[in-house]
Amino acid sequence: MYIKKWGKKMGSKTKVGIAIAATGAAIWAGSKVISKPEKRPVKPFFEGEKPRVFAHRGGAHLAPENTMAAFRHAAELGVDGFEIDVRLTKDEILVVFHDRFIDRTTNGAGRIADYTLEELKEFDLGFHFRDLQGAQSYRGKGEKIVTLQELLEAYPDKLINIDMKEDPDTYEGSLLPSKLWRLIEKLGVEDRVLITSFYDEQIDRFSLYAQGRVVVGAGENEAKKAFSLFKSGFGHLYHPRADVLQIPTKYGILPLDSQTFIEFLTSLNIHVEYWTVNDVETMDRLLRYGAHGIITDRPDIAMQLIAHDES
Numbered sequence: 001m002y003i004k005k006w007g008k009k010m011g012s013k014t015k016v017g018i019a020i021a022a023t024g025a026a027i028w029a030g031s032k033v034i035s036k037p038e039k040r041p042v043k044p045f046f047e048g049e050k051p052r053v054f055a056h057r058g059g060a061h062l063a064p065e066n067t068m069a070a071f072r073h074a075a076e077l078g079v080d081g082f083e084i085d086v087r088l089t090k091d092e093i094l095v096v097f098h099d100r101f102i103d104r105t106t107n108g109a110g111r112i113a114d115y116t117l118e119e120l121k122e123f124d125l126g127f128h129f130r131d132l133q134g135a136q137s138y139r140g141k142g143e144k145i146v147t148l149q150e151l152l153e154a155y156p157d158k159l160i161n162i163d164m165k166e167d168p169d170t171y172e173g174s175l176l177p178s179k180l181w182r183l184i185e186k187l188g189v190e191d192r193v194l195i196t197s198f199y200d201e202q203i204d205r206f207s208l209y210a211q212g213r214v215v216v217g218a219g220e221n222e223a224k225k226a227f228s229l230f231k232s233g234f235g236h237l238y239h240p241r242a243d244v245l246q247i248p249t250k251y252g253i254l255p256l257d258s259q260t261f262i263e264f265l266t267s268l269n270i271h272v273e274y275w276t277v278n279d280v281e282t283m284d285r286l287l288r289y290g291a292h293g294i295i296t297d298r299p300d301i302a303m304q305l306i307a308h309d310e311s
Contacts (some may be wrong), residue, residue, distance in 0.1 A: 030273040038239045040269040044160065044191040045215040045243075052080040052293040053302040054161050056276050057098060061297040065105060066096045067143040071155065077303050081159030081192075083275070083295045086148055086180065088172040091116045094148040094179055098165065104128065113172050120145045148180075152187055159187075161217075161246075161295070164197040164206070177202055181209035190214050198244060203242070218242035227256060230264050244271045246295065249282065259289040266290060280305055 046192040058070025059077075069222060070080055081277055085098040090113060103109045106123035118310070125145060126138025164180065166173035195210070196217025197203050203219050210216070218226065223245055229238040245265055262272045273293035274286050280301050283294050296302050 038268070040240055040243050041212075042269055043243060045194060046271060048080075050292050051287050051306065052159070052273075053077045053299055053306065054081050054083040054159070054273070054293060054295045055293050055299040056083045056297045057085070058082055059297060061132065061278065062300065063131075064126045064138050064143050064147065066098060067125045067138075068099050068146055068150075068154070069126070069138060069141070070141050071146075071151065074299050075155060075158065077299050079158075079299045079303065080293075081161060082151070082155070083161040083163070084148075084151070085163045085165045086176070087112045087165050088176055089117045089120060090114055092175060092179065093117045094176075094183060095120065096146045096148055096151055100165075113170075117145070117147065148185060149187065152183075152189055152193075159192050159194065161194045161196070164195065164199070164202045166202075168199050168201040168205070168233065171200075173202065177205035178209060181214075183207060184210075184214065188288075194244060196242075196244070200244045215243045217244040217246050223247055224251075226265065227251075227254070227261065230261055235264055238268070240268055240270055242270065244273060246273045246275055249274055249277070249286070257286060257289065262290045266292075277302075 020311045026178035055070070055074035057065035059074045060070065063073050066084060074082060084096045086094050087097050087100070089095055095112065095117065096222050097112055099105065100119070101109070101111055102123060102167065105128055106125055107127040108123040112120070121144045123145065124140065124143065126143040129136065129138050131137045148162070151231050162180070166176045168174065180195065184190060193219060194215045195203070195206050196219075198220050200219030200221045203216050207216055218241070222242055225237055226240065226245060229235050236237050247256045249255065257274065265272050271292040272290075273295055274291055275295035277283050277286065277296050277300045278301070283296070283302055283305050286294065287305075294302050
């Protein structure tokens with residue numbers, strides 16, 4: 001009797017809301033039936049111990065970023081690999097460098113793309129760097145720009161996480177994916193590099209050459225899609241196009257560091273790595289949640305934490 005009376009009192013808006021909710025539930029249930037989660041194949045890059053520590057630009061708080069001094073120090077700490085950035089010089093050589101311009105990190109000025117490699121080698125990459133004590137301890141110590149080939153050959157036992165920085169709409173950006181693939185193939189390092197970019201288009205271009213032979217990360221749009229489908233309850237509709245999500249702990253106001261999100265991605269064989277994490281409390285929490293890797297400017301802290309957890 002009560003139900004009948006309640007039904008009569010319902011307004012048209014309430015009835016429409018119930019109908020929409022019922023339709024949504026039906027769509028969700030139907031999608032669960034026709035769509036099955038698609039796991040990524042596990043590539044050799046992921047073999048070995050977890051979690052992994054990647055020194056961000058070689059460990060940018062401990063030595064000048066993307067220099068041999070930084071890579072050498074990080075390697076001595078025992079990191080699993082380096083997270084680096086690559087750009088193209090005027091003579092189309094792949095160099096390990098983050099910014100479009102050289103002003104912030106060298107005693108020079110101008111765009112990377114406007115200099116040849118020989119010209120870039122004249123600049124001091126330790127010029128502006130200050131160490132944890134505030135001293136300019138690397139100025140004038142001979143730290144020069146590093147080519148990607150030099151780095152790959154200098155550390156054959158390290159994993160190299162390569163971020164393609166060039167905008168796909170530029171001349172350099174149009175060449176970068178093919179140049180990168182050719183170098184990887186030439187050196188035979190397919191199993192120890194991870195290729196990513198903020199630009200989904202660059203990852204797609206690179207993948208046309210690599211044809212699944214190299215681990216690729218998610219671009220910004222791919223990462224957004226994964227999180228949106230997970231958060232909306234439609235994670236079963238997500239068909240991943242990347243082997244790794246490398247993400248910050250937050251995107252705007254959205255927290256990306258939930259244990260359930262990590263577990264969702266892990267169930268699809270997608271590895272989850274967080275950048276750029278430099279404090280021990282956040283590192284510890286992410287590792288307890290199941291994160292597969294930490295990208296950090298302070299590899300010394302990360303390695304101490306992992307050693308403590310293993311003891």
